[in-house]
Amino acid sequence: MDILQMLDFVGVAVFAATGALAASRKQLDIIGFVFLASLTGIGGGTVRDLILGQTPVFWIANSAYLAVCVAVAVLLYFTAPLFEYRYRLLLWLDAAGLAAYCAMGAAKGLAAGAPPLAAVVTGVMTATFGGILRDVVSGEASVLLRREIYVTAALAGASLHVALTLAGAGTALAAAIAVAAAFAVRGGALRFGWALPGYRHLPGRPAGKALPAEGATARTSARDAADRRDLR
Amino acid sequence: MDILQMLDFVGVAVFAATGALAASRKQLDIIGFVFLASLTGIGGGTVRDLILGQTPVFWIANSAYLAVCVAVAVLLYFTAPLFEYRYRLLLWLDAAGLAAYCAMGAAKGLAAGAPPLAAVVTGVMTATFGGILRDVVSGEASVLLRREIYVTAALAGASLHVALTLAGAGTALAAAIAVAAAFAVRGGALRFGWALPGYRHLPGRPAGKALPAEGATARTSARDAADRRDLR
């Protein structure tokens, strides 16, 4: 098993775990756990394969991917109550999946003959679409709308992988550096709240009118409150 | 017309009807009815075909599928006010579509050469993705998050179809049994509130803190309230 296939299984497993944790937050039954775990685990790679025209998609031929999703879901159905901070765990596992998949997706894009910019995009898509599907289907606020760095970490990893590969680095080295960088960036965001400057309204614009009007502020506060609850 | 093609048209028609009923709940115009009916009617099968690599997808070559969606949408635009319990009707039609499509999707997966586990997954996907698209686009709470059995019914039907086919049963017999089983399971859930045990928090965990924190409880109550309203 080479490094790319290893990253693929790591990505599937940890994203599946985030899907199962989302299911636990909605108090679904065990089949709901399996469903959300599979959707999240194989979702990003499925969209990537579709867009590159590589069908049937990766989990059709090799049932090991689905078996991993089922096993992770069943395991978490019974063990999730042991974790006190499930949403935090979900976010860290999501960070690991993001890191594994942004390199893996970029590598698959390059292997399929996509030009560099498109390969970066397939990397970012692979890393983010499983989580988007999870959040949309489970009715959670999208992780993409959080203020701290998210897509940026996937973009950094995918860009690094493509740049290093173009510069002549082997796939294993490029992937290892890209995964480490993406995880470091996203981990820093989770741990220290790293954020790029968010878009700000025109300073001259009356704040009393413009800011509450956007809805983002209220939403963010609600999210923060939800996070604090989740940390219990 | 063999049994699989018949199931396909039944699935398209009843899912299209659920899309039209969702449009009626949002008081859309007639084109909105046609749009949501088509999206729901052909959505699940479209995702299935994409994943199996069978493109152009099924409704491109045969316009009869789209014609069915349009006809159902127009019919319901004028007749929906006659039904007093539209959300309940939507759920029962959704159950019929789920039953037809879990067998049909699994059969198509097997026919495309997918291994058994992957064929089960294509069956479940075909049966559930039309409804997911309908709920996401129309802004309804996802039917997947309901407490009573849903995905489990599709899984039972798809697994039965694959197991019976592997055991040597003809496609028609396997599909008939699978459809009946899936509809019985989902119907029992709708009629008698059948549910698998939902995930429960650790008993030792202070309920006052953990339970309201998850959001699922409040959401469920809101859904129950909405259901009661809908039954009027």
Place this chain on the structure above:
Amino acid sequence: MDILQMLDFVGVAVFAATGALAASRKQLDIIGFVFLASLTGIGGGTVRDLILGQTPVFWIANSAYLAVCVAVAVLLYFTAPLFEYRYRLLLWLDAAGLAAYCAMGAAKGLAAGAPPLAAVVTGVMTATFGGILRDVVSGEASVLLRREIYVTAALAGASLHVALTLAGAGTALAAAIAVAAAFAVRGGALRFGWALPGYRHLPGRPAGKALPAEGATARTSARDAADRRDLR
């Protein structure tokens, strides 16, 4: 560059702008702008290409599409505060994208050998799916659920393009007329509130019970309130 390719770039650019404006409403960082702009800009065409089986999809081979999305996103990150009525601008750009893409999508469907009805559907899908993805991922109320005409404009443009082409008109002429018609219809809806008659409940049904029960009314009022805020 022929007219279809021009329409393609116009569609990508204006839809990308609507994605960037949605990002500004959520106060995302610059990478969030690029992400939402790209998702919205290339989303509709990606779904169209997948369904027609034309993979790898259009933006893989030609990186110019992605470059346009990135440029538009960066530009709007710095200039959006200059626009006072951003949601209104978003809606008008969305109308331009809708007009460009309904003709372009229908033309691509016909070119791929789809029958007339399916070509109309690929036109409508191309025109609407970018906006659906934008609204779902950014957590906005779907533009499809607005009371004034939306899908109808895309349907009019796509149908006109297919009908004129079948009647022997050249692609450029058919596309020009279709784009103008779709933009006129959607523009009229935005400017004058044009709407088809919405579905209405049975007159005999007690309004006090049925109307508030549907949720659409409350939702619509909230949306109207949001619009009024946005117009400031």
